Each structure stands twice: as C-alpha cells, then as structure tokens.
Amino acid sequence: MSAERQDLRKAGLKVTLPRLKVLEILEDAELRHMSAEDVYKALLETGEEIGLATVYRVLTQFEGAGLVSRLSIDGGHAxxxxxxxxxxxxxxxxxCNQIEEFVDEVIEQRQRAIAAEKGxxxxxxxxxxxxICKRCQAENN
Amino acid sequence: MSAERQDLRKAGLKVTLPRLKVLEILEDAELRHMSAEDVYKALLETGEEIGLATVYRVLTQFEGAGLVSRLSIDGGHAxxxxxxxxxxxxxxxxxCNQIEEFVDEVIEQRQRAIAAEKGxxxxxxxxxxxxICKRCQAENN
DNA sequence: AGTGTAAATGAGGACGGTTTTCATTTATAT
DNA sequence: ATATAAATGAAAACCGTCCTCATTTACACT
Structure with missing residues (x-):
C-alpha cells in the first residue's frame, strides 16, 4: 500500500482516486502553495478528469483532517x-506571487502577550x- | 464649508452627496469598522437612497485617497x-466579530528584520x- | 469473489460579495 | 448660464467557492 493510501486511511478518509491524485499533486508539485484552481489544472495536465467541485471538496476535507492548511491571501482566493x-x-x-515561510518566536510570544493583555x-x-522578493528587485520591472 | 467637504476636496474628489453621506456615516458610526453592506444599511436608515454599487465605488475611492483603509478579514468580506x-x-x-486594534513595536521591528533577512x-x-473576547468568554455560549 | 450500503463524485447551477456597464444626472470650470 | 467631464443608479456580470442530486465507487460482510 502506498504512503498516500496510508495517509488517507489514517486521516479517516476513504481511499478514492480523486483523493489520491490530489494528494500526489500536492506532494509532487514544485510549488508548495497552490490554489484549488492550480491543483485542478495540474490534474488536467496529468490526464485526470476530476471536477473542480471535487477538488474543492477534497481540499476542504484534507484541511479538516489536518493534511493541508489553507491560507487566506489578502483580498483573494485561498x-x-x-x-x-x-x-x-x-x-x-x-x-511574482512567490511565497516564502518563516517562523519567529519573538513575534509568536508578543502575539500571545497582546491577546492576554486584551483579555x-x-x-x-x-x-x-x-x-518585493530579491529576484524581482534585481529584474526591477 | 463643512469639514467633510474640505476632506473630499483635499483628496481630489468632487463633492457629491453620496460621498458626503458615506463619509458622515463613517465618522458618526459607533462602530469603527464597517463593511460596505453596513455602510449601505446605515445610509438607508438615515433615509438616503444611495445604491450599493456607489457605496463600493466610494469606499474604494476613499481607500485610494487615503481617507479609509480596507481590512481583509479571514475568508470573508472587506x-x-x-x-x-x-x-x-x-x-x-x-x-461577536468585534474588532480591537493594537500596535506593538517589537512585532513591527521583527517584521522588518525578517523581510531584510529574506531579501x-x-x-x-x-x-x-x-x-474569543473577554465578554464572549464570560457569556461562554 | 459477490453484494449491500453508505459515502464519494461529476455536472451544473446557486451563491455572496464585489465590480462593471451604460444610460442618466450632477458638480465644477468657464 | 452652460458645457463637459465625472459621478450615479440599476441591473447584469464576475469570480471563487459551495451545494444539489443523480450516478458511481469503496469498503464491510457474507
């Protein structure tokens, strides 16, 4: 049984072709951050005929199961x-819409302190x- | 000339009734944070017949002119x-959707540092x- | 392996917030 | 006063997302 099948089982989700394929797309994608539309297009490119509504459903289930997390980018799509x-x-x-990640314990701590202050x-x-990322600054377009 | 008229002129906007009224609503509202729909309803309550599309347009212009700022709340409306x-x-x-404000110079500083680190x-x-705010915790519903 | 049953899917439409279109009205410069 | 560009209202368009419902599929149990 593949690792993806196990992940789905562990998450309490039936192992179906759409779920396996969406999970594969997310794991194999060169971009770590993808919109539902991105995932849908990637599926089409691999020849999978999976509906957009299913992609949304599956991503939402994955979120509920803790397999993925959803970012709400300013003013736009998830x-x-x-x-x-x-x-x-x-x-x-x-x-270029590139996304980088960071963790800062000082900020985390201050946030907790502020929440506490405000009750x-x-x-x-x-x-x-x-x-503007380093690369785009260099291209300065 | 009222202060609102001057504010609009200074912002480079023609002084029109919808713009004056929207500005008044924002200034007089007991809630500092209002959605376009909130503003629209408040206008109706004061007897002004201003279309929702105009409210959106005016708020967007106000944002461009620096009179208001737009918050993009998680997953929802502006x-x-x-x-x-x-x-x-x-x-x-x-x-309860209540919104409070805060400023934390430590967080501001760390953000600048992180951006710099990442180029x-x-x-x-x-x-x-x-x-969950203090009041809602007390009501614990 | 075969089969019943609950769950998942696909297609298309609904939805909610926001923006656009276009004909009409209005503010401002002359 | 009047010309003209800009602003407005109403309704439709839009876009991302979710729902409905008929059909298909995975899994549990013979």
Missing amino acids: VFELEDGAHHDHLLCVK FEMTEHSLYIYG | VFELEDGAHHDHLLCVK FEMTEHSLYIYG
Missing part, C-alpha cells in the same frame, strides 16, 4: 499547502508580510 | 475604517489575531 506540523507565517512577493483567548493568528 | 494615519494591527473576536523589500504587512 491557497493550500501540505501540513508539516510546524507552524509558520508567510512572506509574499507582490510581483482575548487566542485561537489563531495570521501574519503576512508583503513585499 | 471591512473599512477611517484612516487616522497611525498604523495598527487587529484583534478579532470570532464569536524582501517590504511594502506592507497584515496581522490578525483571532480569538
């Missing part, structure tokens, strides 16, 4: 990434730094 | 707030802390 258990925040290039029971947070 | 020149981040209650020229950032 982007998914394979969950690796390690929390991190994101840095986005506003020109909030923090459930989660989202931090995005927007900017 | 929320607008009067711009007061002072940068701040937000803390949102996931139960990014930072243009902006967005930080939202989600949680």
Whole structure:
C-alpha cells in the first residue's frame, strides 16, 4: 500500500482516486502553495478528469483532517499547502506571487502577550508580510 | 464649508452627496469598522437612497485617497475604517466579530528584520489575531 | 469473489460579495 | 448660464467557492 493510501486511511478518509491524485499533486508539485484552481489544472495536465467541485471538496476535507492548511491571501482566493506540523507565517512577493515561510518566536510570544493583555483567548493568528522578493528587485520591472 | 467637504476636496474628489453621506456615516458610526453592506444599511436608515454599487465605488475611492483603509478579514468580506494615519494591527473576536486594534513595536521591528533577512523589500504587512473576547468568554455560549 | 450500503463524485447551477456597464444626472470650470 | 467631464443608479456580470442530486465507487460482510 502506498504512503498516500496510508495517509488517507489514517486521516479517516476513504481511499478514492480523486483523493489520491490530489494528494500526489500536492506532494509532487514544485510549488508548495497552490490554489484549488492550480491543483485542478495540474490534474488536467496529468490526464485526470476530476471536477473542480471535487477538488474543492477534497481540499476542504484534507484541511479538516489536518493534511493541508489553507491560507487566506489578502483580498483573494485561498491557497493550500501540505501540513508539516510546524507552524509558520508567510512572506509574499507582490510581483511574482512567490511565497516564502518563516517562523519567529519573538513575534509568536508578543502575539500571545497582546491577546492576554486584551483579555482575548487566542485561537489563531495570521501574519503576512508583503513585499518585493530579491529576484524581482534585481529584474526591477 | 463643512469639514467633510474640505476632506473630499483635499483628496481630489468632487463633492457629491453620496460621498458626503458615506463619509458622515463613517465618522458618526459607533462602530469603527464597517463593511460596505453596513455602510449601505446605515445610509438607508438615515433615509438616503444611495445604491450599493456607489457605496463600493466610494469606499474604494476613499481607500485610494487615503481617507479609509480596507481590512481583509479571514475568508470573508472587506471591512473599512477611517484612516487616522497611525498604523495598527487587529484583534478579532470570532464569536461577536468585534474588532480591537493594537500596535506593538517589537512585532513591527521583527517584521522588518525578517523581510531584510529574506531579501524582501517590504511594502506592507497584515496581522490578525483571532480569538474569543473577554465578554464572549464570560457569556461562554 | 459477490453484494449491500453508505459515502464519494461529476455536472451544473446557486451563491455572496464585489465590480462593471451604460444610460442618466450632477458638480465644477468657464 | 452652460458645457463637459465625472459621478450615479440599476441591473447584469464576475469570480471563487459551495451545494444539489443523480450516478458511481469503496469498503464491510457474507
């Protein structure tokens, strides 16, 4: 049994062709961050006839099962990434849309402190730094 | 000439009734953070017959003119707030949708440092802390 | 292996927030 | 006053996402 089949079983999901294929796409993609549309197109390219609605459903289930996490990029569509258990925040290039990840314990700590100060029971947070990546600066277009 | 008229002129916008009324709503509202729909409803309550499309247009123009800023809440609709020149981040209650503001210079600084480390020229950032506010915890519903 | 049953899928339409279109109205410069 | 460019209203278009429902599929149990 492949590793993907096991992952799905462990997540309590029936092993179906759409789920296997979506998981493969996410694992094999050179881009770690993909929108539902990206996954759909990648599936088409590999010759799989899987409906867009199914892609959305599967990604949402994967999110619920903890296999992927969903990022809500500023003002736009959702982007998914394979969950690796390690929390991190994101840095986005506003020109090429490349996404980098980072973790900063100082920021994490300050956030907890602020929530506590305000009397909030923090459930989660989202931090995005927007900017122009090194490569795009070099191309300065 | 009212202060609102001057604000609009200064922003390079023609002084029209819809723009004046939207600005008044934002200034007089007890809620500092309002969606386009909120503003639209508030206008109806004051007896102004201004179309929702116009509200969206006006808010977008105000954003471009620096009169308001737009928050992109996780997964949902946009929320607008009067711009007061002072940068701040937000803390949102996931139960009552109340929004609080905060500024933390340590976090600001760490963000700049992270962008620099990664070779990014930072243009902006967005930080939202989600949680349950004190009041909602007390009601524990 | 065969089969019943609940779950998953595909196709297309619905949906909600936001934006566009285009004909009509309005603010401002002259 | 009037010309003209800009702003507005109403309705339709849009876009990402989700739902509906008929059909297919995976899995549990003979």
